[in-house]
Amino acid sequence: MKLAGGLVLLLTLATSASASPRFAPHAYVPIEPTNVAAADVPRVLWLNRCAGGCTVRPGPNSARAHTSTIPEGGASEYTIAEWQYGDAEWQKLVTCVQEVYSPYDVRVTDVKPLETYNEAIVAGSPNQIGRAGIGGIAPAGCDPYNDVISFSFANIYGGDIFEICATVAQETGHAYGMDHEYEYLDGRSACTDPMTYRQDCGGQQFFRNEFARCGEFAARDCYCGNSTQNSHLILSTRLGPGTPITAPPIVAYTSPAAGSSVTSATKIIATASAQRGIKRVELWINGYKWSEVPGIEWGPDGQPASAYQLTIPNEVPDGVLDLQVIAKDDIDVATATAVVRVTKGGVHHRRHLPARPALRRRGPVPVGSADRRVRRRLHLRAVLQERAVHRHRRREDLHEQLRSGVGGELPGGLRLPPAPAGRGGLLPGRRDQRLLQHQQRRGGPDRAARRRARDRAAPPPSACVVVSSRRCVARPSSSLPRWLS
Numbered sequence: 001m002k003l004a005g006g007l008v009l010l011l012t013l014a015t016s017a018s019a020s021p022r023f024a025p026h027a028y029v030p031i032e033p034t035n036v037a038a039a040d041v042p043r044v045l046w047l048n049r050c051a052g053g054c055t056v057r058p059g060p061n062s063a064r065a066h067t068s069t070i071p072e073g074g075a076s077e078y079t080i081a082e083w084q085y086g087d088a089e090w091q092k093l094v095t096c097v098q099e100v101y102s103p104y105d106v107r108v109t110d111v112k113p114l115e116t117y118n119e120a121i122v123a124g125s126p127n128q129i130g131r132a133g134i135g136g137i138a139p140a141g142c143d144p145y146n147d148v149i150s151f152s153f154a155n156i157y158g159g160d161i162f163e164i165c166a167t168v169a170q171e172t173g174h175a176y177g178m179d180h181e182y183e184y185l186d187g188r189s190a191c192t193d194p195m196t197y198r199q200d201c202g203g204q205q206f207f208r209n210e211f212a213r214c215g216e217f218a219a220r221d222c223y224c225g226n227s228t229q230n231s232h233l234i235l236s237t238r239l240g241p242g243t244p245i246t247a248p249p250i251v252a253y254t255s256p257a258a259g260s261s262v263t264s265a266t267k268i269i270a271t272a273s274a275q276r277g278i279k280r281v282e283l284w285i286n287g288y289k290w291s292e293v294p295g296i297e298w299g300p301d302g303q304p305a306s307a308y309q310l311t312i313p314n315e316v317p318d319g320v321l322d323l324q325v326i327a328k329d330d331i332d333v334a335t336a337t338a339v340v341r342v343t344k345g346g347v348h349h350r351r352h353l354p355a356r357p358a359l360r361r362r363g364p365v366p367v368g369s370a371d372r373r374v375r376r377r378l379h380l381r382a383v384l385q386e387r388a389v390h391r392h393r394r395r396e397d398l399h400e401q402l403r404s405g406v407g408g409e410l411p412g413g414l415r416l417p418p419a420p421a422g423r424g425g426l427l428p429g430r431r432d433q434r435l436l437q438h439q440q441r442r443g444g445p446d447r448a449a450r451r452r453a454r455d456r457a458a459p460p461p462s463a464c465v466v467v468s469s470r471r472c473v474a475r476p477s478s479s480l481p482r483w484l485s
């Protein structure tokens with residue numbers, strides 16, 4: 001359904017207020033959007049606890065003028081009772097809302113701002129503005145509003161800070177132009193996002209970086225023309241990015257112990273939890289991500305801490321493995337365990353692997369920081385080859401000098417022995433002899449040239465980690481985590 005300008009639609013749940021004392025559904029009051037340009041979206045959110053009671057008059061929506069289209073009943077002025085849970089609880093509420101909005105460029109304050117702001121009244125009860133059966137209400141449209149008041153009727157929530165915090169997030173979220181969310185695209189409940197009515201999980205709710213179908217008590221198309229809504233993406237776009245102040249994930253490595261031998265069947269176990277919830281837990285081996293598992297489901301108090309099991313993929317070669325478990329929340333804030341060194345395979349394989357899965361590229365080397373080490377290796381090889389050619393030429397020159405009677409002397413005072421007859425002055429060194437023997441064994445120098453030509457014709461895909469000369473394993477696509485310094 002598309003919103004019509006001026007239409008006032010109120011969604012209420014007649015029986016829900018009595019169904020659960022904590023549950024007072026939020027109402028959705030779309031009114032004509034004012035089409036605020038992104039640059040004008042207010043970057044300050046004022047949480048007003050209505051100390052001593054605050055008054056709102058009917059009129060066009062304006063936080064400055066303290067007028068609103070939302071109160072009903074024809075009175076000329078409405079008085080909302082102050083926050084009733086005291087200073088300590090108020091501070092918890094302010095902190096919670098600040099945490100919820102911290103990934104975005106908006107300042108959440110309980111001091112009346114001087115600059116342009118949206119206001120959230122966090123106090124009173126719905127009957128004080130002539131309404132009933134709602135826990136909060138806000139102007140809502142498809143564009144963010146500037147200078148509007150949203151209402152979160154804190155005093156009906158019995159002091160449940162997370163529930164009040166989620167109501168404030170939802171009502172202020174409406175004022176930033178967001179719809180209700182019903183379920184994520186894989187069918188999970190959107191109960192972890194404050195833009196939902198759903199109550200099938202609890203804990204602190206955050207705007208999630210997940211696409212959700214809109215709806216209150218069933219999925220429906222979103223009001224503003226899209227089939228889905230991603231609240232984190234919308235706020236990141238409309239407000240710009242901020243700095244998350246939520247605690248990073250906590251992760252503790254359990255087993256196997258350092259120094260032990262592992263196989264592909266060995267489970268790597270770690271315990272993880274996060275304030276925003278664990279989105280996924282990853283297993284990194286020798287600096288590369290090799291496997292991951294998703295975070296567990298939410299319960300009535302949010303997502304509990306849990307043990308996570310990870311497997312070592314079969315493709316990981318035998319050798320010394322440096323294991324690291326990395327836990328990430330839904331906005332990719334990550335925490336890593338210390339490195340645990342184990343050995344995969346028998347004792348005869350006890351060699352240390354390179355810092356990452358063997359990275360052998362052939363053909364043109366693409367430009368990019370990940371290839372710096374490869375480029376350096378190629379450069380070193382070129383330098384060594386150049387030096388070998390130089391030594392070879394110098395030796396030839398010395399032989400020429402010996403033959404012509406000038407005499408040759410190597411650095412360090414060593415005299416070069418006379419050249420064997422019939423070799424044109426070339427004295428193969430031990431390295432040259434080994435190379436010749438090797439080439440003869442492998443089918444002659446032409447074979448190496450043929451292989452180089454073949455590799456030039458068909459370079460391996462750039463996203464490949466070649467773990468042996470014949471096998472190519474797709475490199476995991478993740479980038480380095482932020483916490484690496």
Ligand SMILES: [Zn+2]
Pocket residue numbers: 026027028170171174180
């Ligand atoms: Zn709502």
